[in-house]
Amino acid sequence: MSETPGGPHPSGRRTQRHDHRGRSVRPVTGHEQNPAADLGGSRVLVTGGAGFIGSHLVDTLLARGAAQVRVLDNLVNGTRENLAHLDDNPSVSLITGDVRDRAARDAALTDIDIVYHLACLGVRHSLHDPVENHLVNASGSLDMLISAREHVVDRFIYVSTSEVFGTAQYAPMDEQHPTWPETVYGGGKLAGEAYARAFYRTYGMDTVVVRPFNTYGPRSHFEGDSGEVLPRTIVRLLAGHRPLIFGDGEQTRDFMHVSDTANALALLAKASGAAGQTLNLGSGTEVTMNELCAAVALAARRPDLTPEHVEARPGDVRRLIGDPTRMRTLTGFEPRVGFDDGVAQLVDWFSNNRQTRSEMLDRVADRNWLTGAVT
Ligand SMILES: NC(=O)c1ccc[n+]([C@@H]2O[C@H](COP(=O)([O-])OP(=O)(O)OC[C@H]3O[C@@H](n4cnc5c(N)ncnc54)[C@H](O)[C@@H]3O)[C@@H](O)[C@H]2O)c1
Numbered sequence: 418m419s420e421t422p423g424g425p426h427p428s429g430r431r432t433q434r435h436d437h438r439g440r441s442v443r444p445v446t447g448h449e450q451n452p453a454a455d456l457g458g459s460r461v462l463v464t465g466g467a468g469f470i471g472s473h474l475v476d477t478l479l480a481r482g483a484a485q486v487r488v489l490d491n492l493v494n495g496t497r498e499n500l501a502h503l504d505d506n507p508s509v510s511l512i513t514g515d516v517r518d519r520a521a522r523d524a525a526l527t528d529i530d531i532v533y534h535l536a537c538l539g540v541r542h543s544l545h546d547p548v549e550n551h552l553v554n555a556s557g558s559l560d561m562l563i564s565a566r567e568h569v570v571d572r573f574i575y576v577s578t579s580e581v582f583g584t585a586q587y588a589p590m591d592e593q594h595p596t597w598p599e600t601v602y603g604g605g606k607l608a609g610e611a612y613a614r615a616f617y618r619t620y621g622m623d624t625v626v627v628r629p630f631n632t633y634g635p636r637s638h639f640e641g642d643s644g645e646v647l648p649r650t651i652v653r654l655l656a657g658h659r660p661l662i663f664g665d666g667e668q669t670r671d672f673m674h675v676s677d678t679a680n681a682l683a684l685l686a687k688a689s690g691a692a693g694q695t696l697n698l699g700s701g702t703e704v705t706m707n708e709l710c711a712a713v714a715l716a717a718r719r720p721d722l723t724p725e726h727v728e729a730r731p732g733d734v735r736r737l738i739g740d741p742t743r744m745r746t747l748t749g750f751e752p753r754v755g756f757d758d759g760v761a762q763l764v765d766w767f768s769n770n771r772q773t774r775s776e777m778l779d780r781v782a783d784r785n786w787l788t789g790a791v792t
Contacts (some may be wrong), residue, residue, distance in 0.1 A: 418507075434665065461530065462529045464488075464525070465535035466533075467492055467500055468635075471495065473678070476681055477682070478683055479503075494638070516534075534574065538553045542642045550633065554606055554608075555604075555608035557656065562624070577607070578603070578606045579630055579631075584599070588738045589677065591743070592628075610695065617693040626692075627697075628698060631672045632674075632700035632758075633673075634759065654719050662707065663727060670702060673698065684748040716763075728757065
């Protein structure tokens with residue numbers, strides 16, 4: 418893996434053939450006859466690719482035969498360590514730069530076919546720094562769309578979030594479910610969705626919007642304001658502390674293992690009929706926070722550590738569960754890892770982490786919507 422700071426690319430912009438709508442045209446090759454399964458020959462950019470989901474997506478794209486995977490990440494929450502296993506892979510490169518920086522975008526987008534845009538700041542960050550959250554998540558996504566259009570990419574996949582929905586008004590939530598985000602994060606991600614759809618309608622650019630629900634697995638964040646409920650709960654239990662539940666614990670989430678999330682995202686690179694679509698990426702099942710704590714306690718063999726219920730988190734969505742039908746119909750995608758198995762694997766992963774249990778616990782911020790990042 419090579420690494421460069423963001424800046425202008427020596428070879429300048431790419432020249433390419435265009436169709437009558439000004440969109441790029443590539444010769445049809447053998448792998449496109451089986452489009453969803455084979456990425457052979459594709460050059461892919463993953464913004465946020467040093468992060469949790471992004472780094473797994475990089476692995477999956479390579480496994481599916483991408484010729485080149487480039488990462489644009491400013492490492493504010495992502496790490497080189499997440500990509501360290503690819504150090505010797507010449508097909509992977511990392512540009513350390515910000516999606517808001519034009520020179521970094523130009524360097525990242527030169528000679529790229531497919532863009533996955535994941536770079537963003539998280540939901541709890543939006544509670545203590547709404548302006549920066551908006552600037553990265555909403556404005557930064559618009560910047561990426563503008564630059565990707567200038568560089569004439571074949572497809573732009575905008576990775577949104579189920580947080581755009583707000584709490585479920587009916588369940589499971591299909592793509593027509595109203596969007597009433599309850600946080601600036603959800604609002605900013607929804608703006609990015611709207612811009613991606615607008616680029617499809619206004620400019621005929623091939624954009625796809627995908628909304629993962631909750632994703633968990635190795636490399637997930639437990640630290641600072643990036644910390645997700647499942648890894649934080651695991652770290653607390655492994656360190657011998659009772660898990661914290663904000664509110665009554667009957668709020669639900671739809672969990673998917675990151676290997677499944679990455680597989681589903683990879684299928685979208687070539688899925689025909691995906692252009693202009695908005696797709697939920699959920700499992701169609703929901704887990705309460707009380708059930709989540711019970712599953713972790715069982716996997717960690719600490720049933721004695723019962724949850725401690727404390728005040729509810731502001732803006733905490735009550736119920737999230739996605740209808741997976743459209744994604745399944747379009748790509749044939751089915752998740753493979755069940756929740757209990759995935760939790761048991763993740764407990765093992767954290768048990769074998771190079772950091773000690775107390776080192777990890779020190780980096781957990783319990784009320785992490787009040788704090789900045791802990792590094
Ligand atoms: N983790 C989940 O459960 C979940 C659920 C739904 C949607 N998503 C979406 O998936 C995507 C990835 O989420 P994740 O959980 O892997 O988070 P993450 O924080 O691990 O990944 C985001 C990456 O973006 C990078 N980044 C942040 N600001 C940047 C900037 N200005 N320029 C360049 N890079 C920047 C970070 O360093 C990080 O590596 C996000 O778009 C998120 O909205 C995640």
